[in-house]
Amino acid sequence: MSDRTPDAARQRRRRHTRERQAVVFGVLVGGLAVSAFGAAAVYTGSWTPPFLARDFSSPEPTGLAAANSPCPPEGATPVPYGEVALTVLNSTNRVGLAGDTASALLQRGFSIAAEGNAREAGYESYAGSALIQFGTQGVAQAYTVAAQFDTPQLVLDDREDASVDVVVGSSYSALVAAADVVLAADQPFAVPEGCIALDQVTPAPRPVPPPATEPPAEEAPPAEG
Incomplete structure (x- = not known):
């Protein structure tokens, strides 16, 4: 019957609380330890996480997008x-x-x-x-x-x-x-x-303007008679 007294119940709650706190603190300490180990590994270069291994930089533009872009003649200088x-x-x-x-x-x-x-x-x-x-x-x-x-x-x-x-x-x-x-x-x-x-380089054909569109001819008025 002593285990069912109010004092015994309070002691059980305190014991359970301490056990939960010990588990929580243990998890936190373990997580901090893992984080510290990982940070040290990244800092020393012994490990690279996947998200850092990706290359996010854009390629440098060449400025010459066409397959038939010719090089400037050797020794050619700018024209006024x-x-x-x-x-x-x-x-x-x-x-x-x-x-x-x-x-x-x-x-x-x-x-x-x-x-x-x-x-x-x-x-x-x-x-x-x-x-x-x-x-x-x-x-x-x-x-x-x-x-x-x-x-x-x-x-x-x-x-x-x-x-x-x-x-x-x-x-x-x-x-x-x-x-x-x-x-x-x-x-x-x-x-x-x-x-x-x-x-x-094989030169491309020089663009040619499309033929002008002629307006439709006006219909002749019907002959009188």
Whole structure:
């Protein structure tokens, strides 16, 4: 009967409480010990947890997204801006983008031959920053222009003159800051990684404007009679 007295019940509760506390403290101490061991292993380099082993960094852009991007000719140097004839084309739905880009290039001294809509000039929509298209006579001019854009795509086509087309895409926001343009008049272009020797590139066909759509002919009025 003594085990059923109030005092005995209180003692049992205290004993159970102490046992639970001992278990909780034991778990906490064990967890802290495991954490300390793991931290020491990571710190010393003897163990790398899986979430740290993953590489979250993005690959560095090459700046040459096309398979037929030609390397600059050996020893080629930048062309004076005023000697580069540019056609600036807008391949997006942003009204006035070609004009704004042409104005920005004009302020830097480039010669703007024309500006307009990319589709009307035979180009498709472009999702990158800037597509720079040119012929074998305009490689140095194209590289001079490419330095003004962030990660442009360079494409060689079969045109025979030194003109350069700039197709502004949906990723374009602004020209590279003039102070960040890495060009020196007396220093050859750096050869970018991933480019192909000029004589090994097969030129793409130069875009051709689609034929103009003629308005439907008006029906002749019925003859009287």
